[in-house]
Amino acid sequence: MSIATPQNPALAAALILAATTFIAATTLMAKALGTDVLGTPLHPMQISHGRFLFAFMGISTGVLILRPQFIRPHWGYHIGRTSFGWAGVTLMFASVAYIPLADATAITFLNPVFGMLLAIPLLGERVGPWRWGAALIAMIGAMILLRPTPASFQPAALLALTAAAVMGMELIFIKKLAGREAPLQVLWFNNLLGLAIATCAVLPVWQMPTPAQWGALAALGLLMACAQACFINGMARADASFVAPFSYATLVFAALYDFLGFGAVPDAISVLGAVIILAGAAILAWREGRQRPHDRAPAPAAK
Template sequence: MPSDLTIEQVSARRRLTVAALFMTGAASLVAATTLMAKVLGQDLLGPPLPGFMVSAGRFLFAWMALVPVILVMRPGFQGTRWRLHAARSVAGWATVTCIFTAAALMPLGDATAISFLNPLIAMVLAIPLLGERVGPWRWGAAGMAVLGALVLIRPGMAAFQPAALIALGAALFGAFEVIFIKMLTGKAEGGGEPAIRILFVNNTIGATVALCVALSVWQWPTPQQWLLLVAIGLVMVTAQSLFIQAMKRADASYVIPFFYAALVFAALYDAAVFGVIPVPLSIAGAALIVTGAIVLVWRERVNRVAES
């Protein structure tokens, strides 16, 4: 331990390191779920499963994994804002369904990058919904990310990816989910709710909605597909837990940029399993989106410091 550092400073550094590792781990697992969704959406283990069925597996088996935790922790549900939870859960289900569907139809890196537009869209939505003010830095970050999305989608060009519009839908629904999460965890209007309650209620409502919709396109999965559906649920709830632990240990402005490693993991997984190598335009578009998102996170930190 360096002599010029106090015990408190060393402890703080370790906490930040652990937070970064947790968030990077969450990113790798989220990317892994999109890879599994891509496998299920193709004819590798049997007839391709519709995105509705894949998202149903994600929510159902995540919920089943959380039930024992809830039975042990026994969190109270008094004061739960069910309407807000319902809105967040439906938005989350739509986000997952869109990204899983897009993952089966286009390169994972491109689909993941486009879905990363959600914090920028949430910034715009926060103006009318949360009364937040947006300055030139944030608008500049949003413009940069939109330019990156246009590079990835390439409208009007021969390389136009129709599936990218589905990934764009994931970003839009994800932005609404971000807004609802802010309302659930904020201090206004009844105060923030416990993280474990938010996680359990989200997966309960999400599983209910996802299963009801999946019945309309139901086809019996093969044994290998069942195993992968279970894996998606377990991996996703693990990713959510790591995400929460990272957020507990450090400010969002510090740990959120580590989550964008999901883009790198998605590209690596796609290359290893499907042999898909990102083209230069895809790399450039993804870089613009991630840079815009990081600028947004940095600016929020600057504003928070200025207000304190």
């Protein structure tokens, strides 16, 4: 069964751009919560728990108001997507406490590359020289951002790289789930299952947040709910190859928020690495637009 949505590229672009502002803001909240800005730093698993808790509350409110008719969900795809999504989010939140938001965001833009590579054995997709070249370019950018020298290596950047790989696996399940269920149903089940997983994982490390941290957790979750809603509805209204480049604006907003919130200014290495990663991702998105639908690699996903 598939769900048809009227195509509207202009609206799709606007929705994806709106999603990028929300996504970048969630990383800013995660950085504040993972450092001592708002009190004793919270564990990344507690930050991701807050993300799913308040996002689920926000989306459930929308479900109660709209009262959509849900169909029987594909539990296997939902569980797979949510498990990898939760792990990716947690790793991403852990990384932003130690490295600039722009660096972490740029590295996680490798998730479509990992999704493409995983689609070869898992979905039987074919990868031509253009796509291999795009993947290689993006990986070179990631190596630059990792700063692999004894004097400048950032171990926390490996957290962002692992997050990108895990999110690449999530994209496999998103591709399997795409078109089977309505966007609001996908959002609701994703956050329901994510909350269940995050609740079990946070128990050993949970601590009482300060009032400011409760506010930041609530903001993080609600911003993510808005981002997911914009992203899924944007993806439904245009080809992934068209909307994917607009998602790269997340990097711009992440750098802006990091500067405004923490005074962080990207250095030359950060800019070079980010530009190379985005170049590889852009080539991949352009190439996907020229492929037949069944040959296309998964598109990026909102976290």
